[in-house]
Amino acid sequence: MEIEKEMKKATLGHEFGAGAACLKCKDKCEGFELHFWRFRAEEFNVLSKIILITGGKYTCLLCSLISDKFEFSPLHQAVRYIELLPPEKRPVAGTQGAAYRRQQMDRQLPEHDQDPSKCHELSPAEVKQMQQYVRKCKDEALGVGDVLLPEEVAQIQAGGTGAAAAGSGGTPGRSCHHCKKPMLLGEPAVYAERAGYDKLWHPACFVCCTCSELLVDMIYFWKKGKMYCGRHYGDSEKPRCGGCDELIFSNEYTQAEGQNWHLKHFCCFDCDCILAGETYVMENDKPICKPCYMKNYAVRCASCQKAVEPEAQRVSYGEHHWHAEPDCFKCSGCTKCLIGQRFMAVKNCLFCSVECKKKVMT
Structure with a gap:
């Protein structure tokens, strides 16, 4: 898909749609007005800056595409960033890529990994442990990737002095931290502050080391030299329950079928009885207690007609x-x-010979 052709003419939000009424307020709204100077980091404490790209039926928000080190990043750099992503993963409204982004947002950043109120019946001690875990995530691992040109990164490393290198070939000594292929001058690259300016990624290579999926909105968790999405960073820190999908903050839990479980969640999927320490059967990848298995799933012997345990x-x-x-x-x-x-x-019926078959069947 050719982004420029699909988007026709890309414009900033203050140039397109100015005065448009809010879809929620409608006639009561005074009209949309965006002052692009309000995105200055010196005046507003924002986590990331946003470029609003509009045109035709496509609209998308790209976070962190303007570096804190530079006041302005050309719009074509943002468009080029999108072009360098796999076509099916480009976050353009109304496309497969937009659906992919929403899916990955839910998958990579589950609410129940961040907010105790989204979890099921945590004890006060578990709530305290979860709050400590969330604080550790923010202080030690959480970050948002930024998009820069490799030559801009080189300038930052050099202390912000001197002209950036010119040309269109590979940047000497700079390669993608993921695929190890050269970073090209003039092409947007992603860097992660927690990883350091000595590491850069191609836009399509900024992925989780566990699931290999693009890090949604470039939100990453850096740990021991590896890049994680929120879900798999959580898995590296705490066991995750195979029943409720929540991280386990209790000292007591059980392991079964290659997964970890809250004691109260490793239960029969038919009657909900707790299975820890009890005999169970996996039926369609779900644990079933023996009584429910005998009643609902067990096969019957063709000879005695009794259920086979x-x-x-x-x-x-x-x-x-x-x-x-x-x-x-x-x-x-x-x-x-x-x-x-x-x-x-x-x-x-079973027979040992043709003769026995004839005796019974005739």
């Missing part, structure tokens, strides 16, 4: 099942035990 050995042939016992898995003609023997199956 989950721990019992059984023999299956097509849609039919038998207890792997001499009293059940036997010839319907001569009652010979067929465990480990050749047999013939006709419907739910």
Whole structure:
């Protein structure tokens, strides 16, 4: 998709839509007015700056595209940043990329990882631990990527003096921290302050080290030389419950089926009884207690018609099942035990030979 063609003419918000009524206030609204000088970091304490790109049916917000080190970043740099993302992941309104962004926002930054009120029945001690965890995230790991030209980064590293290098080839000694390929002069690159100015990423390479997905809105968590999304940073710090998807702040939890669980959440998916220390069966990737399994899921022996317990050995042939016992898995003609023997199956009947089959079936 050609961004410029789709967007037609890109303009700043104060040039496009000025005076438009709010969709919520409608006639009561005095009209939209954006003063671009209000984005100056010296005057307003904002987490990130925004460029509003409009045109045709497309509108998108790009955060952090103007560096705190420079007063203005050309609009074409923002458009070029979008072009360097995979087509299906470009955050342009009304496209697959916009849906991808919303999906990743929910996936990478779950509310229940950040706000105790979004969690289920935390104890006061767990709330305190979660608040400490959130504070640690903000103080030690959380950051928002910024978009700069490689030559601008070089200028910052040099102390902000001297002219930026000219040319269109690769930046000497600078390569993408993710793919290791050269960073090109004149092409937008992403840097993360917590990682340091010695590291840069191609826009499409600014991804989580665990899920390899683009970091939504360039929100990252830096830990021990690795870049994480919010979800997988949380997973690196705390166990996550396989039932409620929340981080576990209790000292007591259980591990089963390769996952961690709150004690109260590792329960039967049919009757909700707690399964910690109890016998259970995984049915369709869900834990089921033994009574519910016997009632709702267990197969019946074609010979004795009783339910086959989950721990019992059984023999299956097509849609039919038998207890792997001499009293059940036997010839319907001569009652010979067929465990480990050749047999013939006709419907739910077993035979050791053609002769026995003829005796019973004729």
